Amino acid sequence: MVLHKEQPLGAPPRTIADGDLVILYEQFDSMKAVYVDAKENIQSRFGCFPMKDWVGKPFGSRMCAKGKSQGWVHILAPTPELWTQVLRHRTQILYAADIAMICAFLELRPGCTVLESGTGSGSLTHSLARAVAPGGHVHTFDFHEKRTEEASAEFARHGLAPIVTVQHRNIEALGFPKELHGRADAVFLDLPGPWNVLESAAACLRPDGVFCSFSPCIEQVQRTCTALAAAGFTAPRTMECLLRAYEVNSQRMVCDLDKADAAAAAAAESKKRKRDGSSGAAEGRQNGGVMHAGDGKEPFVAVYPTAETRGHTGYLTFARRLVNPIGEAVTGSEDAPSVSAEAHIAAQQ
Amino acid sequence: MESCIIREGDNAVLDINGSHKTFVTVRRGSTVKMGKAMCCLDSLIGQYYGIQFELAADGQTLVFKRAKLERDDVATVDKWDANGTMNKNNSELLDRGDANQNLKAKDIEAMREAGMGGEAIVEALLANSETYESKTHFAQAKYRKRKADKYMAQATLIRPTARSVAEAYFVKSPQKIQCMRADSLALLLSLANIGAHARVLVVETCGGLVTGAVAERMGGTGLIVSGYTGLKAPSLDVVRQFNFPASSKASMVTATITALLHCRSQPATEGACSGADQPAAAVETLPAQPAQDTAMADAGTGEQAGDARTERLAESQCTDAATTVADTSTIGVVEEAEKGQNSTTGAEEVARIGAQSSAQQSASTSGSGRELPEAVQQACRQGFDCCILASPLVQPLALLRKVLPLLAPSAAFAVFSNYLQPLAECMLALQVSKEALAVQLQESWWREHQVLPGRTHPEMVISATGGYILTGYKVAPPS
Numbered sequence: 001m002v003l004h005k006e007q008p009l010g011a012p013p014r015t016i017a018d019g020d021l022v023i024l025y026e027q028f029d030s031m032k033a034v035y036v037d038a039k040e041n042i043q044s045r046f047g048c049f050p051m052k053d054w055v056g057k058p059f060g061s062r063m064c065a066k067g068k069s070q071g072w073v074h075i076l077a078p079t080p081e082l083w084t085q086v087l088r089h090r091t092q093i094l095y096a097a098d099i100a101m102i103c104a105f106l107e108l109r110p111g112c113t114v115l116e117s118g119t120g121s122g123s124l125t126h127s128l129a130r131a132v133a134p135g136g137h138v139h140t141f142d143f144h145e146k147r148t149e150e151a152s153a154e155f156a157r158h159g160l161a162p163i164v165t166v167q168h169r170n171i172e173a174l175g176f177p178k179e180l181h182g183r184a185d186a187v188f189l190d191l192p193g194p195w196n197v198l199e200s201a202a203a204c205l206r207p208d209g210v211f212c213s214f215s216p217c218i219e220q221v222q223r224t225c226t227a228l229a230a231a232g233f234t235a236p237r238t239m240e241c242l243l244r245a246y247e248v249n250s251q252r253m254v255c256d257l258d259k260a261d262a263a264a265a266a267a268a269e270s271k272k273r274k275r276d277g278s279s280g281a282a283e284g285r286q287n288g289g290v291m292h293a294g295d296g297k298e299p300f301v302a303v304y305p306t307a308e309t310r311g312h313t314g315y316l317t318f319a320r321r322l323v324n325p326i327g328e329a330v331t332g333s334e335d336a337p338s339v340s341a342e343a344h345i346a347a348q349q
Numbered sequence: 350m351e352s353c354i355i356r357e358g359d360n361a362v363l364d365i366n367g368s369h370k371t372f373v374t375v376r377r378g379s380t381v382k383m384g385k386a387m388c389c390l391d392s393l394i395g396q397y398y399g400i401q402f403e404l405a406a407d408g409q410t411l412v413f414k415r416a417k418l419e420r421d422d423v424a425t426v427d428k429w430d431a432n433g434t435m436n437k438n439n440s441e442l443l444d445r446g447d448a449n450q451n452l453k454a455k456d457i458e459a460m461r462e463a464g465m466g467g468e469a470i471v472e473a474l475l476a477n478s479e480t481y482e483s484k485t486h487f488a489q490a491k492y493r494k495r496k497a498d499k500y501m502a503q504a505t506l507i508r509p510t511a512r513s514v515a516e517a518y519f520v521k522s523p524q525k526i527q528c529m530r531a532d533s534l535a536l537l538l539s540l541a542n543i544g545a546h547a548r549v550l551v552v553e554t555c556g557g558l559v560t561g562a563v564a565e566r567m568g569g570t571g572l573i574v575s576g577y578t579g580l581k582a583p584s585l586d587v588v589r590q591f592n593f594p595a596s597s598k599a600s601m602v603t604a605t606i607t608a609l610l611h612c613r614s615q616p617a618t619e620g621a622c623s624g625a626d627q628p629a630a631a632v633e634t635l636p637a638q639p640a641q642d643t644a645m646a647d648a649g650t651g652e653q654a655g656d657a658r659t660e661r662l663a664e665s666q667c668t669d670a671a672t673t674v675a676d677t678s679t680i681g682v683v684e685e686a687e688k689g690q691n692s693t694t695g696a697e698e699v700a701r702i703g704a705q706s707s708a709q710q711s712a713s714t715s716g717s718g719r720e721l722p723e724a725v726q727q728a729c730r731q732g733f734d735c736c737i738l739a740s741p742l743v744q745p746l747a748l749l750r751k752v753l754p755l756l757a758p759s760a761a762f763a764v765f766s767n768y769l770q771p772l773a774e775c776m777l778a779l780q781v782s783k784e785a786l787a788v789q790l791q792e793s794w795w796r797e798h799q800v801l802p803g804r805t806h807p808e809m810v811i812s813a814t815g816g817y818i819l820t821g822y823k824v825a826p827p828s
Binding site: 003004005006007009010013014025028031057058059060061062074076077079080081082096097099100101103104105107108109110111127130131133134135206207208218221222225226234235236237238239240241242243244245246247248249250301302303315317320321322323324325326327 | 353367395396397398399400401413415505508510511512531532534535536538539540542544545546547548565566567568569570571723724727728731732734757758759760761769770773774776777780786787788789790791792793794795796797798800801802805817822823824825827
């Protein structure tokens with residue numbers, strides 16, 4: 001289970017069970033997904049781990065390797081964020097900053113229905129599922145059949161089957177299925193030509209429902225935004241968001257310049273004497289100790305951005321399905337998108 | 350689909366021209382300020398949130414805006430480039446102040462008095478501008494928009510959500526929410542793994558924005574404990590902006606961190622001794638569950654959620670259930686939220702606030718976790734699943750060391766601060782002590798773009814930083 005489980009009063013705290021998805025944490029830059037199989041051992045760079053030892057232990061525990069290796073790993077409970085970091089890429093995936101923004105700006109909450117195309121590697125799908133459960137649903141589509149099969153099996157294995165439905169369908173060519181018209185609170189597109197799907201997306205969204213499209217290139221954004229108003233959308237906003245990572249370490253810097261000069265002179269002197277052979281090694285060491293205490297340097301916590309960082313992932317374009325007033329003449333608001341779409345097609349002809 | 354219809358008594362965000370935002374309460378007969386005019390929002394009740402409207406020429410009546418087919422496509426731009434933009438420029442344009450506009454303030458006033466609508470005034474302004482014709486198409490569009498914003502103010506009534514509430518506060522009074530930008534809030538929710546059924550510990554001084562956003566994501570499931578240090582709980586006023594159903598209010602509890610720690614250190618059997626033994630405690634919760642479900646169902650149907658009586662009933666049941674262990678008002682948030690929702694008389698309000706603060710006082714001074722609801726006691730003993738700390742003026746390391754024992758092993762935590770250095774020091778300490786794994790320090794960066802045919806570029810002025818977020822996962826203490 002990737003999502004939180006209900007914790008009734010008196011229920012015992014959650015522990016690792018046979019068959020669970022867990023995150024094997026080796027060190028900060030090395031994690032992997034493991035499905036616990038009590039009959040098997042798992043080989044990591046820190047040794048060999050019999051998984052039967054893990055069953056019944058709390059998540060977050062340190063697990064020691066079998067035999068003499070003395071290595072260990074930690075086992076973390078899976079979360080959508082951790083899954084994004086360890087999943088096997090079937091496609092390019094969305095990362096934390098964009099995922100967080102998408103869930104928040106689509107205004108997802110338990111009970112919401114959200115449509116997603118394409119499913120890709122299912123990175124975003126896990127976060128969408130977390131945001132709409134319980135009572136909500138994620139309908140996700142991909143035009144690659146093998147990918148939908150793999151994704152579907154994976155969602156089932158992660159306990160998402162009641163919340164996520166995966167379908168094989170070319171959304172760009174066919175639009176969303178008619179059964180979903182008027183039923184979505186939110187629609188997310190990650191497609192090469194999102195402008196082809198705007199009318200179908202508008203037909204699926206309830207009034208004031210939120211639309212989002214992710215595109216790496218500004219030309220795609222330009223085309224999508226140009227077509228938004230005609231498809232029945234309003235309040236378009238295009239944005240980029242990134243996470244800028246920082247590194248920290250403990251360093252020492254010169255704070256008392258006079259002392260530092262004196263210490264440097266003393267060090268040079270001691271080195272010279274050592275070279276001349278006029279002084280014993282013991283004295284040098286002693287000087288070294290004194291020098292460290294009085295070298296005019298103070299420790300400080302250094303914090304700086306990582307040297308290389310992601311400069312761009314894609315542009316997020318949000319818009320809302322236009323709201324027509326209720327109880328006035330003309331058509332009911334339910335028909336509005338299709339009416340405007342037809343009017344638009346008629347105008348083109 | 351729930352709560353997308355505007356109901357009487359709702360709190361909402363009123364947006365004017367997509368830039369100015371105010372918080373309003375939709376109440377029959379009362380007026381709100383819209384630009385310079387005072388207008389009555391009665392006619393919005395029963396409409397969908399997101400409804401767009403303007404003020405009629407009389408300055409009072411709301412006129413709904415209908416779907417318009419606008420097509421501003423690239424082909425037009427190319428044509429403009431060929432015929433307009435390229436052979437026009439501002440070489441002849443002189444800034445002569447008001448002299449370029451032949452209509453004066455008194456003319457506009459006269460037009461208004463004659464009952465002319467905003468659109469007619471804007472057309473008149475364009476016609477009487479000496480320079481409008483010589484402008485490029487792009488400059489004309491910009492000029493028209495500026496005049497339209499002033500004379501045909503277009504308003505939208507926006508549903509209060511974590512997104513809209515955070516954005517409105519960030520524009521209106523950022524200091525009240527510790528300058529928490531909407532993207533940073535979004536990141537906190539994701540990185541701390543907030544989701545339904547979780548048991549969440551929040552420590553914030555962002556006015557309740559974080560607690561409210563967490564409650565929105567949880568939909569009345571699980572448990573949210575808003576922990577605090579000191580004698581007085583910080584304000585959680587922002588929570589009342591969300592129009593939460595009773596189930597959400599019932600899932601929120603305020604308590605001092607000291608009380609939570611005390612509760613944790615008590616063995617399970619003693620915790621249950623405050624009234625019943627373990628099995629009895631389980632039975633006790635049974636009535637609470639259906640009550641919460643009812644409340645959820647109320648919210649789910651939306652249409653009849655306006656039925657105040659049902660909602661109040663469910664609310665009182667929930668509140669009762671949540672406080673069965675003791676009747677002290679540990680549910681400070683519920684009280685707070687109610688204060689805003691129901692138009693109580695001043696005296697009642699004072700009484701409520703009094704009751705609340707005395708309850709908080711007793712909770713903090715006694716330091717005993719025994720009066721905490723059963724679910725909170727269980728969370729304290731088993732550990733919270735998620736934790737968000739957003740009190741920039743409490744040292745992150747000191748606060749984190751305090752709350753780490755309250756977290757379940759493998760729990761995700763996220764610490765927000767406007768300041769980098771205290772988080773850096775906290776991160777280094779965690780790396781050395783190995784109390785947490787996958788510790789990361791990040792800054793949220795966010796930039797909006799103007800996307801218009803032929804005029805696409807990043808916004809000229811943006812917020813410089815969204816603040817800093819330290820995240821990690823708690824390590825299980827060695828067994």
